[in-house]
Amino acid sequence: MDTDRTAYLVKQTKKGDQAAFTELVELYSERIYNLGLRILKNPDDAADILQETFLAVYEKIDSFDGRSNFFTWLYRIATNFALMKLRKEKRTIYTDQDMEEQYDDPEKMHIHEWQDLPLQDMLNDEFRKNLDDAIDRLPEIYRSVFVLRDLENMSIRETSHVLGITESNVKIRLKRARVYLREELAHYMEEYTKGKPSR
Amino acid sequence: MKKHGRKVLTELCSYLGEDLENPMCQELIQHVNECPDCQFYLDTVKMTVNIFRETHPSTPVPENVKKDLIKSLKLDKK
Numbered sequence: 001m002d003t004d005r006t007a008y009l010v011k012q013t014k015k016g017d018q019a020a021f022t023e024l025v026e027l028y029s030e031r032i033y034n035l036g037l038r039i040l041k042n043p044d045d046a047a048d049i050l051q052e053t054f055l056a057v058y059e060k061i062d063s064f065d066g067r068s069n070f071f072t073w074l075y076r077i078a079t080n081f082a083l084m085k086l087r088k089e090k091r092t093i094y095t096d097q098d099m100e101e102q103y104d105d106p107e108k109m110h111i112h113e114w115q116d117l118p119l120q121d122m123l124n125d126e127f128r129k130n131l132d133d134a135i136d137r138l139p140e141i142y143r144s145v146f147v148l149r150d151l152e153n154m155s156i157r158e159t160s161h162v163l164g165i166t167e168s169n170v171k172i173r174l175k176r177a178r179v180y181l182r183e184e185l186a187h188y189m190e191e192y193t194k195g196k197p198s199r
Numbered sequence: 200m201k202k203h204g205r206k207v208l209t210e211l212c213s214y215l216g217e218d219l220e221n222p223m224c225q226e227l228i229q230h231v232n233e234c235p236d237c238q239f240y241l242d243t244v245k246m247t248v249n250i251f252r253e254t255h256p257s258t259p260v261p262e263n264v265k266k267d268l269i270k271s272l273k274l275d276k277k
Contacts, residue, residue, distance in 0.1 A: 022274045029268065033260045047264045051271050058272060104212070114243045119250065128254050135251075150248050151255050156218065175216030182247040 006070050013061050025054055028071070031152075032078045038147045039082040041132050049085070053078040068161065075154075075162045079144055086140045096139050103176040112186035115193050122192065134184040138177060145170055146177040203237070211237055215244055 006027070012020030029050060036049030056077050064073055135143060148159045149170065156174075160167045203211075210227045231237045260268075269275050 018274060021272075022269075025268065025272065025274065029260050029265065030257065033264065034257050037258060038255055043261070043264075047261075047267065050260070050264065051268055054268065054272055111240070114239070123254065131251060131254055146251075151252060171213070171216035173216075175212060178215055178244050178248060179212065181251065182244045185247050185250065186243070 003069070007066070010061065010064065010066070010070055013058075021058065024057075028074060029054075032074065035075065035078050035147070035152060036082055038135075038151050039079070039143060040085060041136060045082075045085060049078055049081050052081045056081075069158075072158055072161050075148070075152075075158075076164070079148070079162055083140050083144060086143075096141060099139060099142060099176045099180065103179045112183050112190060114186050115189040117189055117192065127188075130188050131185070134181055134188075137184075138180065142173050142177040142180070145173040146181070149174055150178070203234075207237075211241070215241070 006024070009020045009024045009027075013024060032053050033046050033050045036046030037043065040046060040049065053074070057074060060077075064070065135146070138146065144163060145159060148154045148162055149156065154162065156167050156170050159174075160170045163170070165173075207227070207230055211231070214227055231241055
């Protein structure tokens with residue numbers, strides 16, 4: 001994204017320039033829609049997040065003081081809306097405590113063998129659904145870190161700013177999320193080789 | 200996976216939260232480079248992240264969603 005152009009558009013939006021705001025919406029819609037989709041796994045929910053985010057941006061644009069990056073500020077608003085929705089629906093299965101107990105102590109971990117499979121052959125709808133289900137089981141604090149850092153390619157620092165947590169916390173949560181997903185994937189591959197993918 | 204000392208395993212786990220390409224923790228990286236099991240484990244975590252990236256590509260915003268957005272923001276009125 002062109003940060004100079006964004007800064008100009010933000011400045012103009014603050015002055016009430018509708019064309020500038022429209023351009024901001026067009027510039028960032030796809031990123032925000034995909035963020036919602038990756039966290040919530042549902043196109044209707046992603047559309048809601050997109051709308052709520054830009055309505056909030058329009059209302060709060062005067063409070064954006066430019067000290068932080070506009071993109072980070074925007075992501076923070078969108079992520080908060082997505083996480084509120086998740087909390088409301090209580091869609092996750094594992095708790096934070098489960099994650100800590102299972103993925104912090106290496107001696108307690110059951111490390112699944114990794115089957116060397118032709119992944120290109122596995123990239124079908126069922127496989128994708130399994131990956132989505134694995135993300136769905138992640139508690140929100142891990143899901144958001146994984147989505148922002150690994151799917152949205154944000155840096156550790158940006159992720160910490162968006163979520164309002166320390167960089168150390170980002171790293172701890174990212175480690176648990178990555179290890180959990182690696183184990184879920186390895187387990188699925190193990191079942192796949194037996195010819196009975198169970199989840 | 201062969202039996203490792205708790206220190207190495209704990210450091211390996213902590214390292215997994217870092218940028219996976221970040222050249223930190225030289226002692227650990229050296230261990231990982233010399234230990235096929237740890238190298239393999241780290242590689243499979245990297246593969247996991249790549250698989251999730253590949254299977255979650257960016258999707259264009261559907262036209263009806265764009266229209267609803269513009270309407271809700273009242274940007275369709277001149």
